[in-house]
Amino acid sequence: MKLTILGCYSATPRVSTHTTSQVLEINNHMFLIDCGEGTQVELRRHKIKFNRIKHIFISHLHGDHFFGLVGLISTFRLLTRETDLHIYGPKGIKEVITLQMKLADSWTNYNLIFHELSSDSSELIFEDALVEVYTIPLEHRVYTNGYLFKEKEGERKLNIGAALDANIDKAYYNKLKQGFDVKNEDGETIKNRLVTSKGDKPKSYAFCSDTVYKEDIIPVIKDVDVLYHESTFLDKHAHLAPKTKHSTAKQAASIAKHANAKTLILGHYSSRYDNLEDFRTEAKTVFENVKLAKDGKSFDF
Amino acid sequence: MKLTILGCYSATPRVSTHTTSQVLEINNHMFLIDCGEGTQVELRRHKIKFNRIKHIFISHLHGDHFFGLVGLISTFRLLTRETDLHIYGPKGIKEVITLQMKLADSWTNYNLIFHELSSDSSELIFEDALVEVYTIPLEHRVYTNGYLFKEKEGERKLNIGAALDANIDKAYYNKLKQGFDVKNEDGETIKNRLVTSKGDKPKSYAFCSDTVYKEDIIPVIKDVDVLYHESTFLDKHAHLAPKTKHSTAKQAASIAKHANAKTLILGHYSSRYDNLEDFRTEAKTVFENVKLAKDGKSFDF
Numbered sequence: 001m002k003l004t005i006l007g008c009y010s011a012t013p014r015v016s017t018h019t020t021s022q023v024l025e026i027n028n029h030m031f032l033i034d035c036g037e038g039t040q041v042e043l044r045r046h047k048i049k050f051n052r053i054k055h056i057f058i059s060h061l062h063g064d065h066f067f068g069l070v071g072l073i074s075t076f077r078l079l080t081r082e083t084d085l086h087i088y089g090p091k092g093i094k095e096v097i098t099l100q101m102k103l104a105d106s107w108t109n110y111n112l113i114f115h116e117l118s119s120d121s122s123e124l125i126f127e128d129a130l131v132e133v134y135t136i137p138l139e140h141r142v143y144t145n146g147y148l149f150k151e152k153e154g155e156r157k158l159n160i161g162a163a164l165d166a167n168i169d170k171a172y173y174n175k176l177k178q179g180f181d182v183k184n185e186d187g188e189t190i191k192n193r194l195v196t197s198k199g200d201k202p203k204s205y206a207f208c209s210d211t212v213y214k215e216d217i218i219p220v221i222k223d224v225d226v227l228y229h230e231s232t233f234l235d236k237h238a239h240l241a242p243k244t245k246h247s248t249a250k251q252a253a254s255i256a257k258h259a260n261a262k263t264l265i266l267g268h269y270s271s272r273y274d275n276l277e278d279f280r281t282e283a284k285t286v287f288e289n290v291k292l293a294k295d296g297k298s299f300d301f
Numbered sequence: 302m303k304l305t306i307l308g309c310y311s312a313t314p315r316v317s318t319h320t321t322s323q324v325l326e327i328n329n330h331m332f333l334i335d336c337g338e339g340t341q342v343e344l345r346r347h348k349i350k351f352n353r354i355k356h357i358f359i360s361h362l363h364g365d366h367f368f369g370l371v372g373l374i375s376t377f378r379l380l381t382r383e384t385d386l387h388i389y390g391p392k393g394i395k396e397v398i399t400l401q402m403k404l405a406d407s408w409t410n411y412n413l414i415f416h417e418l419s420s421d422s423s424e425l426i427f428e429d430a431l432v433e434v435y436t437i438p439l440e441h442r443v444y445t446n447g448y449l450f451k452e453k454e455g456e457r458k459l460n461i462g463a464a465l466d467a468n469i470d471k472a473y474y475n476k477l478k479q480g481f482d483v484k485n486e487d488g489e490t491i492k493n494r495l496v497t498s499k500g501d502k503p504k505s506y507a508f509c510s511d512t513v514y515k516e517d518i519i520p521v522i523k524d525v526d527v528l529y530h531e532s533t534f535l536d537k538h539a540h541l542a543p544k545t546k547h548s549t550a551k552q553a554a555s556i557a558k559h560a561n562a563k564t565l566i567l568g569h570y571s572s573r574y575d576n577l578e579d580f581r582t583e584a585k586t587v588f589e590n591v592k593l594a595k596d597g598k599s600f601d602f
Binding site for chain 1: 314315338345346362363364368369372379391407
């Protein structure tokens with residue numbers, strides 16, 4: 001998995017900071033998560049191929065998380081995209097996007113498929129052979145979901161030397177990776193575990209922004225490998241967090257700790273702070289493995 | 302008058318080029334004309350004070366001319382703006398902006414006043430003591446207006462030395478600037494023209510984007526000082542202009558010539574062209590005084 005932060009600041013885009021958007025590469029998918037104003041330019045800056053994006057997940061309909069969506073959809077149209085585009089987001093997202101297409105008399109030549117969300121419980125919203133995506137109901141000033149991306153149990157690793165020694169035809173290699181016993185060229189059954197080993201442990205990523213401190217999400221994201229949790233405020237402004245339905249760095253760390261996450265990435269910083277290291281310092285008093293999101297930064301895990 | 306080009310490219314924002322937006326300073330006004338995605342960042346980059354913008358003129362509801370508007374309105378709100386904001390644009394603009402405020406449950410704390418346009422004839426849409434603004438009906442794929450900004454006949458210039466010599470009390474200086482004869486301290490009537498001279502010639506600016514070649518606009522913009530006219534294409538792609546309802550550089554020059562404009566500024570370039578000088582070269586075959594818009598460039602006139 002590779003996570004690229006296109007923007008990780010709250011409220012408004014500025015000359016050198018961008019509002020929320022990130023790209024998660026997981027198996028062969030390129031998932032776009034949130035889409036603040038200017039996201040299409042950041043995608044270009046980071047040379048992310050537009051056509052690889054087939055699924056966009058929008059957490060909520062505040063501008064710093066979705067004002068770039070209509071422009072991206074429009075640019076895809078101008079570039080004569082043909083690939084289907086799936087958009088997951090709160091109820092209302094379809095109306096606001098289609099109204100703008102109607103006013104511009106500019107309809108997409110590709111299929112635009114909206115998956116509108118309104119449940120207050122976590123639900124499976126995407127699944128294929130390799131990946132599952134679940135919502136993480138958050139609590140913010142408007143209806144908001146985080147998203148949990150989970151690799152499925154992967155294929156077994158083929159020990160090619162052992163398979164050759166066992167005289168197995170290459171045509172059976174995929175069967176072996178899928179865990180089956182196969183017959184070799186001499187007609188003997190070869191036990192799968194003799195020529196394969198356990199595949200990579202499936203990874204998971206949870207995106208949680210924007211939200212007040214909410215322990216209800218802990219069972220949903222339990223044992224997640226990487227948790228991105230908003231930390232709009234430092235402790236000195238903790239009184240603002242419940243009022244604005246945001247979290248502090250320490251609260252993000254507390255969620256990471258109780259969910260037994262392996263890594264916590266902080267982001268969605270208020271622009272009032274100059275030194276982001278303070279977020280790390282405060283979070284580390286609660287949870288050890290803290291990383292800071294930064295516009296343009298990539299995380300491989 | 303000072304015109305600052307924030308963006309002058311068509312279709313989509315890119316890393317180093319921006320879609321249409323410009324700021325016209327005229328007398329004490331700071332008019333924002335069109336508002337493509339990312340305009341708020343360009344305003345910040347050029348250190349244009351947000352609070353000085355009280356009037357925004359949107360030509361049409363294609364994304365490259367208005368997708369930045371909702372973000373700008375939202376940022377004004379976050380910055381706790383109190384000043385009224387007037388928005389002029391095609392019918393529908395109010396619905397799409399208010400729908401987004403409703404979905405975000407984020408209403409402005411300042412007055413947002415929409416002036417929706419639907420006339421096919423030029424109309425006076427703004428007037429104060431110093432400036433008038435008229436629509437310029439254009440012809441594009443959707444309902445579109447250009448805008449004509451005209452200074453009113455200015456005050457007369459006071460010759461202070463002459464006024465002192467004539468023994469006129471300072472209290473009458475404004476009357477003199479307004480063209481009246483006044484009485485001096487000795488009770489004598491002083492003819493206005495003895496102590497004043499003609500003020501600066503009022504200037505005018507016409508913004509025409511997007512439009513197919515349309516001679517109907519010529520009487521509306523007759524004798525304009527500065528004409529910004531879109532030139533999406535060069536002559537080699539002239540066949541695309543009527544189809545997409547855009548103009549070529551030569552067509553823009555032809556409008557400038559027939560309208561007896563003093564200066565023509567070209568812009569709204571298609572991104573297919575690398576060398577903008579070709580636009581100037583082609584336009585100059587028809588009209589002499591051609592300037593090229595460029596993102597970040599200012600014109601004083």
